[in-house]
Amino acid sequence: MTEKPPVVIVVDDDDSFRNFLSRLVSTIGLKTVPFDSAEAFLAAPPPDCPACLVLDVQMPGLSGLDLQRQLARGSRPLPIVFTTGHGDIPMTVEAMKAGAVGFFSKPFRNQDMIDAIKEGIARDREMRKQVEELAEIQARYDSLTSREREVFALVTEGSLNKQIAHQLGTSERTVKAHRAQVVQKMKADSVADLVRMADRLKIRPQISQKSA
Amino acid sequence: MIGANKQQALSELALRLVFERSPDAILLLDDGVFIDCNQAAVEMLCAAGKDELLSLSPSDLSPTIQPDGTSSASKAQQMIATALERGSHRFEWLAKRRNGSEFPVEVLLSAIPFQERQILYVVWRDISRRKEAERELLKSREADDAFRAGQGRVLEMIARGATLSDVLASLVTLIEAQSEGMICSVLQLSEDGKHIRHGAAPNLPEIYVQAVNGAPIGPKNGSCGTAMYRGQPVIVTDMLTDPLWEDYRELAKLSGLRACWSTPIFTGQGKVLGSFAMYYRQPQAPTGSEARLTEVATHIAGIAIEHERAQNELQHTRSELAHVARVTTMGELAASIAHEVNQPLGAIVGNADICRSWLQEKDVDLKQVAEALEDISNDGHRASQIISRIRSLVKKHVPEKAPLNLSDVAREVIGLVGHEAQRKQVIIHSQLGESMPAVEADRVQLQQVLLNLCMNGIEAMHETDANQRQLTVQTVVSNGSVLAAVSDRGMGIELAKAEQLFKPFHTTKANGMGMGLAISRSIIESFGGKLWAESNAGGGAIFSFSLPAGSQETQ
Numbered sequence: 001m002t003e004k005p006p007v008v009i010v011v012d013d014d015d016s017f018r019n020f021l022s023r024l025v026s027t028i029g030l031k032t033v034p035f036d037s038a039e040a041f042l043a044a045p046p047p048d049c050p051a052c053l054v055l056d057v058q059m060p061g062l063s064g065l066d067l068q069r070q071l072a073r074g075s076r077p078l079p080i081v082f083t084t085g086h087g088d089i090p091m092t093v094e095a096m097k098a099g100a101v102g103f104f105s106k107p108f109r110n111q112d113m114i115d116a117i118k119e120g121i122a123r124d125r126e127m128r129k130q131v132e133e134l135a136e137i138q139a140r141y142d143s144l145t146s147r148e149r150e151v152f153a154l155v156t157e158g159s160l161n162k163q164i165a166h167q168l169g170t171s172e173r174t175v176k177a178h179r180a181q182v183v184q185k186m187k188a189d190s191v192a193d194l195v196r197m198a199d200r201l202k203i204r205p206q207i208s209q210k211s212a
Numbered sequence: 213m214i215g216a217n218k219q220q221a222l223s224e225l226a227l228r229l230v231f232e233r234s235p236d237a238i239l240l241l242d243d244g245v246f247i248d249c250n251q252a253a254v255e256m257l258c259a260a261g262k263d264e265l266l267s268l269s270p271s272d273l274s275p276t277i278q279p280d281g282t283s284s285a286s287k288a289q290q291m292i293a294t295a296l297e298r299g300s301h302r303f304e305w306l307a308k309r310r311n312g313s314e315f316p317v318e319v320l321l322s323a324i325p326f327q328e329r330q331i332l333y334v335v336w337r338d339i340s341r342r343k344e345a346e347r348e349l350l351k352s353r354e355a356d357d358a359f360r361a362g363q364g365r366v367l368e369m370i371a372r373g374a375t376l377s378d379v380l381a382s383l384v385t386l387i388e389a390q391s392e393g394m395i396c397s398v399l400q401l402s403e404d405g406k407h408i409r410h411g412a413a414p415n416l417p418e419i420y421v422q423a424v425n426g427a428p429i430g431p432k433n434g435s436c437g438t439a440m441y442r443g444q445p446v447i448v449t450d451m452l453t454d455p456l457w458e459d460y461r462e463l464a465k466l467s468g469l470r471a472c473w474s475t476p477i478f479t480g481q482g483k484v485l486g487s488f489a490m491y492y493r494q495p496q497a498p499t500g501s502e503a504r505l506t507e508v509a510t511h512i513a514g515i516a517i518e519h520e521r522a523q524n525e526l527q528h529t530r531s532e533l534a535h536v537a538r539v540t541t542m543g544e545l546a547a548s549i550a551h552e553v554n555q556p557l558g559a560i561v562g563n564a565d566i567c568r569s570w571l572q573e574k575d576v577d578l579k580q581v582a583e584a585l586e587d588i589s590n591d592g593h594r595a596s597q598i599i600s601r602i603r604s605l606v607k608k609h610v611p612e613k614a615p616l617n618l619s620d621v622a623r624e625v626i627g628l629v630g631h632e633a634q635r636k637q638v639i640i641h642s643q644l645g646e647s648m649p650a651v652e653a654d655r656v657q658l659q660q661v662l663l664n665l666c667m668n669g670i671e672a673m674h675e676t677d678a679n680q681r682q683l684t685v686q687t688v689v690s691n692g693s694v695l696a697a698v699s700d701r702g703m704g705i706e707l708a709k710a711e712q713l714f715k716p717f718h719t720t721k722a723n724g725m726g727m728g729l730a731i732s733r734s735i736i737e738s739f740g741g742k743l744w745a746e747s748n749a750g751g752g753a754i755f756s757f758s759l760p761a762g763s764q765e766t767q
Contacts (some may be wrong), residue, residue, distance in 0.1 A: 020559040023566055023584060036654025058551060058634050085558070085631075110565040176380030198492050 004049035006121045009065070011035045011208035012083070017106070022055055024110055025061040039064035045075040052101070052120030052130055054113075057084040057091060065091070067100050077127075081113070102188040107153065137197050140186045148185070155191065156198035225434040237317075237336040241378040243329070244270065256317075256338055260308040262414060264386040275308050295321035296330055307336065316343045355390075359508075361384040366512055376520040380513060387509045388415060391493060391502065394470075398477070398513045401579040406427065408437060411486055411513070420467035425462075434460045435474035436487040443484050445475040445506075450495035450632040469498040475506050477514045485517045530734060531611055537731045538605050538660050539567050548631035552598050552746060556591035563588045601628065604656060606659030611657050613739070615650035615762055618658070618694050619687045625662040626685060629670065638670050645687045649761035653692050653739040660741070665755045668728065672702025672753065691740075705753045712746045733758075 008025045013019045013036050022032040032083040035041040039061055053071075064082055072079050081102045082095050093102045102116035144152060147168075154164045161179065166174040177190065188194045231238055237253035239246050246266045249507045257273060259265040262686075274284040284306075296303035297656040300322040307317045320335040366386060369379045380398045387396045397413035429437040438456050439446040439455040444758055449471050451464040464470070474489040488509045490502060543550070563584045570581055601624070633640050651658075666683060673681040684699045705713065714729050729743075736743040741759035 012557050016557070016559045016587060016594070017555060019587060020562045020566075023580075024562060025568060027569070059633070060634055060639075063634075063637070083558070085554040086547050106554045107561035108558065113562075137283055167766075173506075 006050035006083045007031045007033050007116055009033045009051055009053045013059045028114055038067040050125040051078055051120050052117050053078045053080045055080050055082055059080050079123045081116045081120055094099045134200055137200055141201055143185050147183050148178050153203055156195045239334040241332040241334055244398040258311050275314055278306055289373055296323050299323055315340045370516050370519050379516045381414050383512055384412045387505050396492040397489050399436050409549055410537055417467040423463050432456055435472040436489050439476050439487045440484050443476050447473045468493055470494050470601050475510050477510045477713050479518050485514055488513055517714045533607050541663055542606050545632055552631050553595055556595040560588050560591045588753055609656055611627055611654035613652045616653055617648050618650050618651055618696055619644035621658045622662055622685050622687055627668045633670055636670050637678045638683050641684045643686040652758040657735045661735050662731050664728040669698050669700035672700045676701050692761050693758040694761050695758045697754050699748045701752040701756040704747050707746055713745055
């Protein structure tokens, strides 16, 4: 599966500064999606490719820091590089604590900004990869039957087949068959692999003594 | 018997003598015909002799019309009737001599019974002198009143704030009007006490006025320069011979001036402020009658100059104070200003960096470079505009009135505080009137007032909910005034304490000087306007000022 080319989203109320950032971003062969306010950005659909947000801290209306908070609560958090005409230390600390990739006072060195943007895109790419993986694992998990899910949970908890059979009130042979199904459906190489997937899915075994 | 006869004879002689020698003209009139007169009557009326006079009819001795407009004939009849009725009658009359000249007389008509009829005994007293004296007195009283009224007018000009040159010119004109052939001037002493500065001399030759302006004072520097130097009056009766004028002789000749008497003008504390001079075109010494004029002139000129200097001092102090306040405000705005300037600077530095790396490449896309350079140039201009806008507010400047559009001034101020508002999460609503009549004021000082009101409004909303922080700036025309109002949604003001806000050193801010509103009010008042505070119906406060609308409309 080929990845879509990454974009740099620029949100700044200053036309000339937006133009400059687009120009800078184009020097590393990337595309820019410009917005002149946080509100305009929020109104647009979220990017479906690796992206990095370059965000001005002070804008009329919703400020950069406000937008950062709002994105963090949402389903598509983005790496953020902040720029500001005049930043103070508390502002910088707040932004960095909330996970910003960088915080630059204008004027800054272009290379520093480029590095930050690349770092941001790398982080987003990684994040997207993880999200996709999780989605894939989730899809496999969703294909399990409810009995298989019970077996999956108990296996990843470290229970032996015999214990599982006892707990589910069935034969060890049946458990073995379920277990083979789970490994196959989850495309797991090993039990360790299964455990990792369970962790990602945050699956905890449901202790059901009796079963129908 | 003989005694009695003699007594009678003497008595008649005495009566005859009284009649003949009386300085008043006496005539006897019997039924409209003169029957006798004395020598005084002959002389008073310039008749050839008694015979001629007696041959005349009374109408020959008066002009046709009396000064009150009635005809002499009818008025005479009326007067005679009164005299006959009352026994005697005294009145004033305009008489005519034989040579045709007219003169005022006081007439006493007495009716004397004689052989069953009434003879009129007419006494004429020449009152020309008395009338002349009365006229003179009246004239001098009128002149006196006019002079005093003139002084009042000049003092009123001072009180009403007329310019010093207008006041002094009026004073000089007033003094000159009191004496024929006299030309006056008022000169000022420069603040350093060393040079002459022009004051007023509307009737001295221009060349003379210009030569004197800026000349030094000293022990031998004409009449005025010397009078200011000595602090004493200097009387030069002939400028062409007096040693004090040695250095200025040619100027005097050229200007056609010969006599110059100069008196220093003092402050109340006895410091020399200038001089008042009287000039004549011929050699002349004071007669003593000029002393009063000089006294009045120096006194009023002293008041005018001192008043002007006090006003200048006050103005200077005010503008210094206003400047300090502006600088303080700009200090409060420093973070916003830095932000605003760094915006274009950031783009400039970044674009320049990009251009540099492009130029290091083999295939330089010159079109791209040109575009980036264009942006750099535009941003450079933008940064410079921001700085000059700030600089105009920070630098010292002498306030000057000019016709201004208040909406324009408000727009400039909103531009200045825009970032500060953003930083403090305040939304500014501007409701600015279009086609406003001009107001006469100083641009920087008006900006200062609006800036102060906006900054106060932003500050006042410090504790207001972020989504309620709204500052409204309005300009409207109302009843011949132009009004500006800045309303906030802050904690508002107590109406009873509203006036307190305008007191110097009243502050609610941790590091405020407490002068902002006091200075703003004094600025607005100096342009003939008013500044006040009210509560905002929707919470918060409204600070408004009004300025008189000029006749000029601005776009």
